Amino acid sequence: MAGTGVRRVRVRVEGLVQGVGFRPFVCGLAGTYGVSGFVGNDPGGVFIEAEGEPGRLEAFTAGLTGQAPPLALVERVSVEAAEPVGEPGFRIVPSRRGERPNPALVPPDAGTCAACLRELRDPGDRRHRYAFANCTGCGPRFTIVTGVPYDRCATTMADFAMCAACAREYGDPGDRRFHAQPVCCPACGPELRALDAAGRPVPGDPVEVAAGWLKEGRVVAIKGLGGYHLAVLAADGTAVAVLRARKRRESRPFAVLAQDVAAAGTLVHLDPAAERLLTGTPRPIVLAPRRRDAPVADAVAPGARDLGVMLPYTPLHHLLADRLATPYVLTSGNLTDEPIAHRDEDALRRLAGVADGFLVHDRRIEAPADDSLVRVFRGRELVVRRSRGYAPAPLSVPWRFPRPVLACGAQLKNTFCVARGDQAFLSQHIGDLESYETLRLFTESVERFCRLFGVRPEVVAHDLHPEYLSTAYARDRTGVDLVAVQHHHAHIASCLAEHGHGGPVIGVAFDGLGLGDDGTLWGGELLVADLLSYRRAGHLEAVPMPGGAAAVRQPWRMAAAWLDRLHGDALPDLAVAARHREQWPVVAGMARSGLNAPLTSSAGRLFDAVAAIAGVRDVIGYEGQAAAELEARVDPGERGAYPARVIAGELLVIAAGDLVGAAAEDVAAGAGAGRIAARFHHGLAAAVVRAVTILGEETGLRTVALSGGVFQNTVLLEAVVSGLEREHFQVLTHSRVPPGDGGIALGQAVIAAAHDRR
Structure with a gap:
């Protein structure tokens, strides 16, 4: 019988509460407040029945939200009264099956925690140098989940039966592996293997073998958390060149993995925000300004101002980084334009001509996930690619x-x-x-x-x-x-x-290309929009794209279209025209006639034209390359800005030709690419601010939303945001979602x- 004054409640907790150590946390919380009962998973989240004195119960239920584990995200807690039964103690009960309209959330994968890392490096620990150590605070989640509720039987860890030692940890409420579903050790968990290029086993410690291959300049395929990667030593220019040739990735920058924050600091300039992102649970690739003396081959990120760096996020990556003690390239295990390989047989087949050896394991990857990529803007995260860890x-x-x-x-x-x-x-x-x-x-x-x-x-x-x-x-x-x-x-x-925010707002959408409702190719748009509808209120001046898709791959064609519009046959003496003198008349004629030259207002194509005129990039190897390299060339000391008119009419038109013409004049006068890039960015930003200000006066709207891939360019983003703030607009920019x-x-x-x- 329950004692006098004892109450019982039924509690439902919904949100990201499975696979994050929530049930063990509830057990500990119950012990803290002297509450008895039980907790379990079901397809909708976590269910709890708890009883105790009213004050203790109230503190217990409040703690479910206020003291939740770091990886948890509690969306809602519902409580209803129940009849006390007087049961002793608090326990985890088996999960309940069945269907619910809103199943429980699946957590993202989490980088190795400090406690697991200490065990990994402790010769006296039974998980010393074990590549799959994890606990309730870290390790694989999304990439191994096969169903909900999140239990071991609904993950690819179901292939591995727990040994007695792991089972004791799993069942001990005082252990940080209490109900950690991927728990394992060398006696019962996944195993590493080294394979040669033909897929044959290679004897020896697999990590030592792979490290030896990398030191010899070989390309190694590594099976990670969300798929296979390709690795070479970052300082080995020959190996990087070989990797580029085999992967068919001519110029897109590679990411580099550094052993720790100190090592990352030798590669890039880290501010506190970048350091916080590097060491955070998701462990993304962080783009940061490259140091001039960084011990990295130029071919790792040719033409780029920033370098993508990351820290090890699995025990395997830590082990390899410790053995090498030097940064190594870690890039997606695929050929260009293919998805990351994650199934073993498929990886051995697709990467056979790329990798000289393989470092693999026998835990299945259920869901492939590339590494996430972030930048820092005004001290906060700007996600460029949202994937593993998010x-x-x-x-x-x-x-x-x-x-x-x-x-x-x-x-x-x-x-x-x-x-x-x-x-x-x-x-x-x-x-x-x-x-x-x-x-x-x-x-x-x-x-x-x-x-x-x-x-x-x-x-x-x-x-x-x-x-x-x-x-x-x-x-x-x-x-x-x-x-x-x-x-x-x-x-x-x-x-x-x-x-x-439901709108309406003034929206500035700058990107490469998107089909407009008038059938033309948009990409430099000023919209008045809410969630239900939009009105095109303005745009960048439209220009033909000679050759259509060919103009995307060859930015010099956009330069030809603009310069022909501005100067016709009286073209100034410019190097870009000289470099393509044989094709220039044909391409310019195509733009004049409109034959296979669709009109576009694209901001991305405007960047392409200026990049080609400034001598930065005529032909690209990946989408957005010319614009990215133009941003990289910006001279931070240059304060000048090219003037660009904002032309009133049925639609506002930002005279992009003014920017192109000014850039061409500067080139003819001998100006360098750094000055041209800076003046172009500043001029475009100023024109956007003027156009938005006009629309603000017309509509009465004082909130602006900036989106589209061009706003991954933090030079342009800062200039536009600062200018709009000076005009007293509220500015919405992306952080958690890619622009x-x-x-x-x-x-x-x-x-x-x-x-x-x-």
Whole structure:
């Protein structure tokens, strides 16, 4: 019988509460407050029954939110009264199965914690040098989950039976591995192997073998947390060149893994914000200014001002970094335009001509996940690629999704989004939907997300562009309502969703290309928008793209189009024209005639033209390269700005030709690329601020949302934000969601929901 004054409650906790040590935490909390009862998982989250004195119960339930583990995200706690039963103690009970309309959330993978790292390096510990050490505070999660609730049997760790020692830790409420589902040790867990290029086992300690290969200048494929990587020593220019040739990645920068923060500080200039991101739980790649004396081959990041650095995020990466004691390149295990390899047989086949050896293990990867990529803007995180360590953590919005939504995203840098209730689940980075392998990953991942999060889409959102494979996928689905979303409206809506702002706002959407509702190619847009609708209020001056897609790959063509418009046959004596003198008349004629030269207002193509004129880049090896290298060349001491008119009319037009003409004049006068790049950035930013100010006066709106891939450029972003703030605008920018096409699915989802609510 329960004692006098004892009460009992039934508690439900929803959110990111499975796979983060929440049940052990609840047990400890119950001990702290002298509460008895039990806790368990079910498909919807965590259920608790607890009894004790009223004051103790109140403190216990309050602590569920206020003292939750670092990896947990408590969305809601509901409490109802129950009849006391007088049970002794507090325990974890078996998980309950079944279906719930809103299944529990799946946690992202977490970098190795300090406690596990100490064990890894302790010769007296039974997990000394064990590549799969983990606990409730770190280790694999999303990449190994096969279902919910999150229990060992619903992960790829189900392939490994716990030994007696691990079982004792798993069952001990005082142990940090209490109910840690991936718990394992050398006696019972996954094992490493070294394989030669043909896939044959190589004797010896696998980490030592791989380290030896790297020191010899070989390319090594390493099976990590979310897929395979390719590695070479970062200081070995020959090995880096070999990797580039074999991977068919001519110039896109590689990321570099450093042993610790001190080692990272020898590669890049780290401010406190960058250091915080480097060492945080997600362990992303952090872009930071490269040191001139960094011990890294020039070929690692040619033409780039910044270098992408990361710290080890699994015990395996720590072990290899300790053995090498020098930075090493760690780049996705694939060929250019393919998704990261994550299945063993597939990796051995696809990487056979790339890697000289393989460092592998026998834990299955259920969900591939590339490394995430972030920058720092004004002391906070700016996510460029949201993947491992971030996905699939939910993005909560202040609006309901009346029906379950699937948003299929864009063609390039694709992510998709599933949404229900008030939560949107943005997928890991999928990549460019331009190969069968990537499309297959997209379709498999959509099915997996829908299953894990209990979403049966009734509304499917997609881009306006009919040739996007994501659009084709949406249109092939039956029994759903389709919502076509304009590309740049989706960009602005994604920024609004991140801030929980419903609009209306003035939206500035600058990117490469997106199909406009008038059938032309947009990319430098001024919108007046909310979640339901938008009005195109202005844009960058449009210009032909000679050769269509060829102009994307060859920025000099955009220079030809602009210079022909500005000067015709009286072209100034410019090096860019001399470099392409044989093709120039044909390309310029194509632009004049409009034959195979669609009009575009793209900001990305404007950057391309100026980059070519300034002698920075005529032909690109990856999307956005010319713009990125132009940003890298900005002279920080230059304060000048090219003037650009804002022309009033039915639509405001920013006279981009003014910027191009001024850049050409500077080149003819002998100005260097650093000065030209700075003046162009400053001039474009000033013109954007003037255009927004005009729209603010016309509409009365004082909030501006900046989105699109061009706003990954922190030089332009800072200049635009500072200028708008001086004009007393509230400025919304991205942080947790990529401003580029990797965030567009979120915008599609909230727009579709707004239509559904209407």
